[in-house]
Each structure stands twice: as structure tokens, then as C-alpha cells.
Amino acid sequence: MVKVDLERVALVVHPDDNVAVAKTQIVAGTVVVWHGREIEVRENVAPGHRFALVDLPPQTPIKQYGQPFATSLGIKVGELIKRERISDELPQRAVIPASKNAPPEYFSDEQIPTWQGYKRNDGKFGTRNYIVVAPTSMCSSTEALQIALKAEAFLWSPEDFPNVTGIVALPHNKGCGCPLGTPVEMTLKMLARYIEHPNVAAAIVIELGCEKANLEAFSKYIEPLSERKPVKTLSVQECGGTQATVKKGLDIVGEFLEFANQFQREPVPASELILGVKCGGSDAFSGITANPALGYAADLLIRCRGTVIMTEIPEIYGAEHLLAERAKDEEVARQIFEAVEWFRKYVGVFGHDLDENPSPGNIEGGLVNIAIKSLGAIAKAGTTRIESVIGYADLPSGKGLYLMQGPGYDQESTPGLVAAGAQIVGFTTGRGTTIGNAIAPVIKIASNTTTYERMKNDLDINAGLILDGGATIEEVGRLIFEELLKVASGKPCKAELNGHREFQIWTVEGVSL
Numbered sequence: 001m002v003k004v005d006l007e008r009v010a011l012v013v014h015p016d017d018n019v020a021v022a023k024t025q026i027v028a029g030t031v032v033v034w035h036g037r038e039i040e041v042r043e044n045v046a047p048g049h050r051f052a053l054v055d056l057p058p059q060t061p062i063k064q065y066g067q068p069f070a071t072s073l074g075i076k077v078g079e080l081i082k083r084e085r086i087s088d089e090l091p092q093r094a095v096i097p098a099s100k101n102a103p104p105e106y107f108s109d110e111q112i113p114t115w116q117g118y119k120r121n122d123g124k125f126g127t128r129n130y131i132v133v134a135p136t137s138m139c140s141s142t143e144a145l146q147i148a149l150k151a152e153a154f155l156w157s158p159e160d161f162p163n164v165t166g167i168v169a170l171p172h173n174k175g176c177g178c179p180l181g182t183p184v185e186m187t188l189k190m191l192a193r194y195i196e197h198p199n200v201a202a203a204i205v206i207e208l209g210c211e212k213a214n215l216e217a218f219s220k221y222i223e224p225l226s227e228r229k230p231v232k233t234l235s236v237q238e239c240g241g242t243q244a245t246v247k248k249g250l251d252i253v254g255e256f257l258e259f260a261n262q263f264q265r266e267p268v269p270a271s272e273l274i275l276g277v278k279c280g281g282s283d284a285f286s287g288i289t290a291n292p293a294l295g296y297a298a299d300l301l302i303r304c305r306g307t308v309i310m311t312e313i314p315e316i317y318g319a320e321h322l323l324a325e326r327a328k329d330e331e332v333a334r335q336i337f338e339a340v341e342w343f344r345k346y347v348g349v350f351g352h353d354l355d356e357n358p359s360p361g362n363i364e365g366g367l368v369n370i371a372i373k374s375l376g377a378i379a380k381a382g383t384t385r386i387e388s389v390i391g392y393a394d395l396p397s398g399k400g401l402y403l404m405q406g407p408g409y410d411q412e413s414t415p416g417l418v419a420a421g422a423q424i425v426g427f428t429t430g431r432g433t434t435i436g437n438a439i440a441p442v443i444k445i446a447s448n449t450t451t452y453e454r455m456k457n458d459l460d461i462n463a464g465l466i467l468d469g470g471a472t473i474e475e476v477g478r479l480i481f482e483e484l485l486k487v488a489s490g491k492p493c494k495a496e497l498n499g500h501r502e503f504q505i506w507t508v509e510g511v512s513l
Helices: 138-154 182-196 215-226 242-260 290-303 320-324 330-349 360-364 370-381 410-419 449-454 464-468 473-488
Strands: 003-005 019-022 031-034 037-040 050-052 061-064 067-072 114-119 130-135 166-169 200-207 231-235 265-269 274-279 307-310 386-390 400-404 424-429 442-446
Touching: 019 061, 067 370, 114 473, 130 138, 130 182, 130 242, 138 166, 138 200, 138 242, 182 200, 182 215, 182 410, 200 215, 200 242, 215 231, 231 242, 274 290, 274 370, 274 410, 290 307, 290 370, 290 400, 290 424, 290 442, 290 473, 307 370, 320 330, 320 370, 330 386, 330 400, 410 424, 424 473, 442 449, 442 473, 449 464, 464 473
Parallel strands: 003 031, 130 166, 130 200, 200 231, 274 307, 274 424, 307 400, 386 400, 424 442
Antiparallel strands: 019 050, 031 037, 061 067, 114 265
């Protein structure tokens, strides 16, 4: 029989918890010593999974982070917490807090650091300087891709145009074959948000010519955009087909390159940075290491009078009451509950529910249900008050922390954060993900050292140091903050080095969790 102190092989996240999380593989029969008590672990426990610290009779709330995440169906001390032994039932807590939360304690102007950014005509600053080729629908996505690929291969080089980050297309599968209304409008709105984004110097917009999301429908966006930066349009049918469209597009890119190269980086206070926070491929350690460290960095940015946007509404389900307690006022608290309720009804229309959110990888990594996933996910929002809830791809109205409506699905939520104005994204992962974005750098933070070492060419920061005892949450959080400023100033992140330029659009046509 092996006897070890609990802290060597597991951790109890909060004093009120009645479970421990395994840091390493624990073999059945191991005795862990905790507060003078000896607990025999009755089954093998994989890293990230939990065992009971006390008997949990039926109807007992099971707690981690000091919060209930499931209800026991009958679990003995030392037994594994697994799906067959729990119910997802939780107490109802949709009570609107009546109190108001004060703004954070801001740093003085002298304490606010700077980064190097590209100033735009509207006074905003970009972390990158792209020329964008945007198809209005899937029907012109091939032409957009060919223009961008050929332009980067034959017209652009970092030696000839050192101030231009690149030429990037925004291929997607929306814009036609769908009902009029929200699907078309959301497509056009997303494209417009990317074109007006401070990371973009100029843009070409391409239609096929007969689709629902055509240039005529897009004209209400293009006209005001053209006042801020060069925007030119092409129609594949009017040009005479693919080859003619690509040729004309390349001619336009040639003009835009000279224009875009005029922009140069200049010192910018951190207050001008908008950070999107995301998690994907999460495991049980995400909420213990990477998410709270990213949350600490988010707090630092907000204290610099910067802006942070969090999304993934399905992944606050079960923890929305904790965010509501941090709302600016009663109205914002109501908005938070309403955002979750809207998403619950939205997926219900298709015969699904939010409990289906965790992926097989999440579950294998110890996230046994949506509640435990959500309790860990909200840590990346830090501790400051929430100013408001905004719609998908909507711009925040001021500084501070905002919650954006949107799915948890990485390929749609990350583009939504960028559309909402984020010039950079902090993305935590436990299982390992490689995602980037078409126009914004995505810094990826590993929750554990095993994943970081296995995928270090894709991951930027190892928050597993917290779990290993080599650093604190605050130390890794400050490291993330400093890396954000470096990458905002031009240092390429791993996703950029690997050529990741993901872009998708959430149009509410089907279920995205």
C-alpha cells in the first residue's frame, strides 16, 4: 500500500470542495493523507479526474471551486466521480443581484505600458496591417482565395513591403442558399466588421453576382467603410469569370500594397488594446491554471483602461449566477441571465440542450458535465465588473469587460470576438488546439506541461507551470500580459508562424454549441 500526502498527487481547489482533482495518475489502493485523515483511493484516477474526499450520499451537491457542479447519486469516499454516479441537477439561482459593482482601480497614466501599433484614420490602432479579400458568399470564395494566395506569392514580400502583414482572404460557406433576414444580414455584418477592423488597411469585396448576399445588399456597409479606408468591389459575372476576376483583383492588390505600406508602427498605450478571451479543447486543468492566469492578464489590461471581451455563452451555463454577481448593475445582471436563456431556447428549437456542449475530449480530460466546464471557463474573464452584454460581432460601447453572445464552437466564436473589435485573442487549451484567425493573432496558453511539451510548436505559453509548482497564477498571468504586448507589437505567435487563418460565421441557422 502506497501512502502519500494529497498535495503530491492531487489538489483541492477550494476549501469548500468535497472532491480532489488528480494531478497525476493515481493507482487504486493508494492512500492519500489530507488534513490528518487517510483516504484510500478505491479506483484508478486519471489526471484531471476527481475522487470523493468524503462520503457523498444521494442528493448531496458535489463541489469544486466552492460551487456545486453536480448532484451525487451515491458515492463513497475515495471513489471516482464519473457520469454514472452523478446527476446534472443543480439548484436554481436565477436571482438578479440588486447591488452595483464599482469600476476597477485603474493604473495611473504613468503606469500604463505601451505597445507598437498601426494608427488608422478613425483613431483606432491595429496590431497587424492586412489587405483583405472578402467574398460576399461561398460563390466567390474561390476567387477571393486565389487572389490572396497569388498576391502573397508573386506581389508581396516582407522585404519589399515591410509594413504589410500580408494579403488574406475570408472564404466562408454563407451568403446564399439560405433564408433572407438574419443569415444574410449576419454574413454581411461580419464581413463589414472585418473590413473596418483596425488590423486591416484596405479591402476588396467580391460577389458572384446573383447570390442573396450580393454587392447591392452590401452597399449600405461599403459606403461608410469607403470613407475610412480603400475598399474596391468586383463581380465575377461582370468581370467575365474566375480568371478575369483574379487578374483584376491582383491589379487592385498591387495598388493597395503601396498604400498599406505607408502605415508604420508607433507607440500606443495599452488602453487602446481590445483583448478577446477564449478557451477550446479544454480539460480539467484549464479552469485551475490557464483560465485564471488569462483572467489575471485580463484584469491587468482592464486596469490599464483597456477592453476585454468574453463569449461562449453555452460555456457559462451553470455559472451565470457568478457572472451576474459581477455585473455593473441590475440591468446588466439581467442581460447575463437573458443571454443564457436565449441560447437555451435557441438550441431547444432544434431538439437539443446546453448539457450537450462538452466534447469527447473535454470529458476524457475530466470535464464530466457542462457545469464543471463553465465554472472553470469563466475564470478567463478575471475578476472585474461586467459592463454589458453585446450581440455577436457587435462593438463594445466603452472600456472594461464585456460579454458577447455567441457559441462555444471555436471556429465561430473566435472570429466573432475579432469582429467585435479584438485586435488580439488569448486562447487557453488543455487538450491542445492549433487555431488562429484571418486578421488577428491568437496567443494559445496550455493548461498543463504534458500538452505544452507535445505541441510546443503550436502553443505560446505553458500555464502548466502553475500545476507543477514552478509559478503562481499571478506570475503566469503577468507573463501572458507581457506576451500580449509583444505580439500586439508585431512578434508573430505560433498560429501565425504555422499559417493558421481561420474564419467562419455564426448565422444561427443550425445548432452551434
